[in-house]
Amino acid sequence: MAEPAVYAAFFILAAVTLGGAIAVVTARNILHSALFLALVFVSVAGLYVLLEAPFLAAVQILIYVGAIIVLILFALMLTRRITGERVRQTNAQALPAALAALALLAVLGGLVATFAWRVSTESPPPNTVPLLGEALMRTYMLPFEVAGVVLLVALVGAIILAKER
Amino acid sequence: MIPLYWYLLLAVALFCIGVYGVLSRRNAVGILMGIELMLNAVNINFLAFSRYITPALLTGQIVAIFVITIAAAEAAVGLAIVIAIYRSRSTVNADEIDLMKW
Numbered sequence: 001m002a003e004p005a006v007y008a009a010f011f012i013l014a015a016v017t018l019g020g021a022i023a024v025v026t027a028r029n030i031l032h033s034a035l036f037l038a039l040v041f042v043s044v045a046g047l048y049v050l051l052e053a054p055f056l057a058a059v060q061i062l063i064y065v066g067a068i069i070v071l072i073l074f075a076l077m078l079t080r081r082i083t084g085e086r087v088r089q090t091n092a093q094a095l096p097a098a099l100a101a102l103a104l105l106a107v108l109g110g111l112v113a114t115f116a117w118r119v120s121t122e123s124p125p126p127n128t129v130p131l132l133g134e135a136l137m138r139t140y141m142l143p144f145e146v147a148g149v150v151l152l153v154a155l156v157g158a159i160i161l162a163k164e165r
Numbered sequence: 166m167i168p169l170y171w172y173l174l175l176a177v178a179l180f181c182i183g184v185y186g187v188l189s190r191r192n193a194v195g196i197l198m199g200i201e202l203m204l205n206a207v208n209i210n211f212l213a214f215s216r217y218i219t220p221a222l223l224t225g226q227i228v229a230i231f232v233i234t235i236a237a238a239e240a241a242v243g244l245a246i247v248i249a250i251y252r253s254r255s256t257v258n259a260d261e262i263d264l265m266k267w
Contacts, residue, residue: 030195051215068201071241101184101188105178112177124221128226
């Protein structure tokens with residue numbers, strides 16, 4: 001991709017991500033929050049493409065937009081009476097929370113912007129998917145298996161918790 | 166090439182928005198959405214470090230895959246808990262679920 005196009009794509013995706021995220025935390029209607037969250041996930045997948053991680057972009061769309069958003073929407077539908085415009089959505093500590101988040105932003109942002117990152121000049125391998133598969137099946141075999149067990153336990157736990165008694 | 170710290174600043178901003186969401190939302194599902202925003206910010210960081218600092222190793226991408234896995238498990242269990250709480254108390258507002266608070 002040409003250099004200006006990459007910059008333009010980054011700025012558009014960053015603006016959509018941050019604007020969507022602010023809409024997620026401030027929307028009056030919690031259902032709208034969930035839909036803005038889907039927008040944020042899609043634009044983060046775009047950022048993954050810019051970072052040359054196409055497999056992660058596909059996983060992001062499949063897992064976050066395809067599964068987690070659907071789960072969240074289900075939970076919102078099942079817990080009704082809470083989506084109305086009249087229901088207050090922020091608690092009493094919204095202002096201190098905003099100040100704390102801004103302070104964290106200032107501290108972390110200052111650190112990140114001033115630290116001298118040692119950036120490598122290498123370019124990533126052209127096709128990362130086979131390498132990822134090999135790394136998961138060799139170097140990261142044990143974490144991979146443990147992640148499978150965690151998913152199974154979470155699945156069983158979620159069914160038991162949500163089951164009608 | 167886009168400087169590394171632009172991605173890091175974007176991730177920091179997304180993380181802080183997530184923190185605000187977690188701290189200020191009353192609805193438990195809204196709190197979970199804030200957590201998802203924070204996890205996404207972390208993943209942007211991992212992929213940015215993977216691309217800019219160790220492009221040949223792909224470690225950041227592997228870790229991001231595990232983060233997404235755990236996020237999916239967390240969302241499933243969290244939302245099941247929300248539904249269970251709603252069934253027994255008819256509310257999902259975190260400031261009304263205060264049985265264990267004193």
